[in-house]
Amino acid sequence: MASTLKTLPRLLRQATRTTTPTIVSSRTVPRLSILQSTSHIPQFQNALTNNTNRTFSTTSLRTRAKTMGQLRARNSTGPFSWKAALLFVVTGAGMIVYFQVEKERLARKRIAEMSKGVGRPKVGGPFMLKDLEGREFTAEDLKGKYSFVYFGFTHCPDICPDELDKMAEIIDKVNEATGDPSLFVPVFITCDPVRDTPEVLREYLKEFHPKIIGLTGTYDQVKHVCKMYRVYFSTPRDVKPGEDYLVDHSIYFYLMDPENDFVECIGRQDTPESASKVILEHINDWKREGRSLTGGQ
Amino acid sequence: MGWFSSSSDTSKASDGGRIAPDRSSRERCWEGRDRFFACLDQNNILDAVKDDKEARGKCGKEVEEFEGACAKAWVKYFKEKRVMEYNRDMTIERIKKEDAERVADLKSQGRAT
Numbered sequence: 306m307a308s309t310l311k312t313l314p315r316l317l318r319q320a321t322r323t324t325t326p327t328i329v330s331s332r333t334v335p336r337l338s339i340l341q342s343t344s345h346i347p348q349f350q351n352a353l354t355n356n357t358n359r360t361f362s363t364t365s366l367r368t369r370a371k372t373m374g375q376l377r378a379r380n381s382t383g384p385f386s387w388k389a390a391l392l393f394v395v396t397g398a399g400m401i402v403y404f405q406v407e408k409e410r411l412a413r414k415r416i417a418e419m420s421k422g423v424g425r426p427k428v429g430g431p432f433m434l435k436d437l438e439g440r441e442f443t444a445e446d447l448k449g450k451y452s453f454v455y456f457g458f459t460h461c462p463d464i465c466p467d468e469l470d471k472m473a474e475i476i477d478k479v480n481e482a483t484g485d486p487s488l489f490v491p492v493f494i495t496c497d498p499v500r501d502t503p504e505v506l507r508e509y510l511k512e513f514h515p516k517i518i519g520l521t522g523t524y525d526q527v528k529h530v531c532k533m534y535r536v537y538f539s540t541p542r543d544v545k546p547g548e549d550y551l552v553d554h555s556i557y558f559y560l561m562d563p564e565n566d567f568v569e570c571i572g573r574q575d576t577p578e579s580a581s582k583v584i585l586e587h588i589n590d591w592k593r594e595g596r597s598l599t600g601g602q
Numbered sequence: 603m604g605w606f607s608s609s610s611d612t613s614k615a616s617d618g619g620r621i622a623p624d625r626s627s628r629e630r631c632w633e634g635r636d637r638f639f640a641c642l643d644q645n646n647i648l649d650a651v652k653d654d655k656e657a658r659g660k661c662g663k664e665v666e667e668f669e670g671a672c673a674k675a676w677v678k679y680f681k682e683k684r685v686m687e688y689n690r691d692m693t694i695e696r697i698k699k700e701d702a703e704r705v706a707d708l709k710s711q712g713r714a715t
Contacts, residue, residue: 459622462676466628502619512625549675 410593413586417568428559428567429454432530434494434522437503442520447565449599451588452490454559456536458497458552459509464573466513468556469493473514474577475584482585486516488598489588494520496554497540498527534559560584562591563598623673631672635680638668648688650681 429444436442455472457465472491480486493510495501498521501509506519521527524542531538531554539553558571558580568587571580591598615621623631641661642650650657650665658665669677 460620460673460675462672462679463632466625500620500622502615502617504615504617505619505621508615508624509622549673551675551679 409586410590413590417562417566417587417590428533428535429561429565430533432526432533434520434526434530435503437507437519437521439503442518444565447490447492447561449563449597450488450490451563451568451584451591451598452492452561452565453571453584454492454494454534454561455557456494456496456531456534456554457556458495458540458554459501459505460497460551462551464556468558468573469510469513469517471575471577471580472517472558475571475581476514476516478577478581479584479588480516482581483588489584491517492520493517494527494530496527496531496536496538497552498522498524499540560587562587563596627671631668631676634664634668634671638664639684640664642684649685651678651685 431444433441433443453472453475455468457469472493476489476491479489483489491514493506495506501521503519503521506521510517510519522530524540527540528538536555537553541550556573560568560571560583562568569583571583575583588598638650638661641664642648642657645656645660647653647657647660672680
């Protein structure tokens with residue numbers, strides 16, 4: 306690319322020299338040698354008119370030009386012209402951009418496909434929990450849209466609140482970009498069902514983002530979903546009333562595609578900007594492949 | 603007092619859950635923690651669990667505020683985290699230093715040969 310750009314000014318400079326054909330070097334326009342060899346133009350013109358009879362001519366194409374002006378114009382620029390140069394550069398740049406975009410898309414697709422392949426560790430899967438209205442909520446409810454799953458607990462000292470603030474920013478950024486909030490479903494699953502009842506969760510999540518779906522369930526249901534998502538789970542089963550404890554848990558966001566397959570992890574190191582960029586790329590890839598993305602249900 | 607007070611009934615939700623600290627009480631807790639840790643820094647105390655007596659003697663007011671604003675589990679967590687983070691930073695520093703030394707060593711060897 307760089308070398309093309311470097312030669313472009315030279316090509317353009319040559320292209321502008323339309324009136325002085327003899328200056329153009331024979332290297333760029335080899336067929337021009339006939340002009341350079343004829344020092345007198347009238348003489349040349351003479352040769353031109355006689356040319357039809359000369360069967361041994363090596364310049365048959367050249368001679369079809371009707372006037373001197375046409376000939377000069379053609380010879381001065383040779384195969385190069387403003388338009389050709391421009392077309393070349395634009396096409397070249399277009400191809401480079403296209404290949405770059407395709408390459409990145411395929412890389413993302415590979416990441417997404419990797420988690421679908423046979424023999425890969427599977428993240429996610431069927432589960433049954435309850436939403437904050439007490440309704441049953443299963444993995445089926447996440448299909449048809451991208452979901453963004455986070456595990457935490459409301460009595461979390463410092464990391465979860467930070468991550469949930471980040472989640473809120475990501476939700477806003479993604480929804481703003483797609484223009485359809487139903488395509489992207491943020492989910493918070495508690496690891497601490499004993500303390501995090503629907504009422505507690507509702508009050509807690511309200512402070513971060515109204516769109517976050519809070520899920521809770523029985524101890525065993527929660528343990529099961531944590532296992533499905535490979536989340537480390539250390540909640541004590543039997544807690545005395547009033548006892549205070551913390552829960553150790555993994556602190557990743559899981560991006561799941563509309564078929565509820567795991568796509569990518571978003572971790573502590575991601576900023577809201579980098580995370581929403583990754584998510585939007587996946588959503589756009591899905592759309593571009595023409596696969597169904599129902600949302601709105 | 604903070605949300606974690608002696609009367610545990612106040613932190614009970616109507617459906618049996620335990621109400622978590624909200625944004626403002628979290629912030630109050632973090633402020634208390636930061637003030638307490640600043641005091642520990644001034645007095646060169648690292649581990650407020652091990653050196654509890656010394657910490658309470660030097661930063662009595664701060665520790666009281668901190669423990670009043672945060673749940674017990676959080677107080678313990680933050681105190682332990684302080685030690686853990688200090689050790690982590692020290693380890694990172696040490697590795698960086700060792701790396702730099704090794705690079706310098708290799709460079710000088712390269713020059714010698």
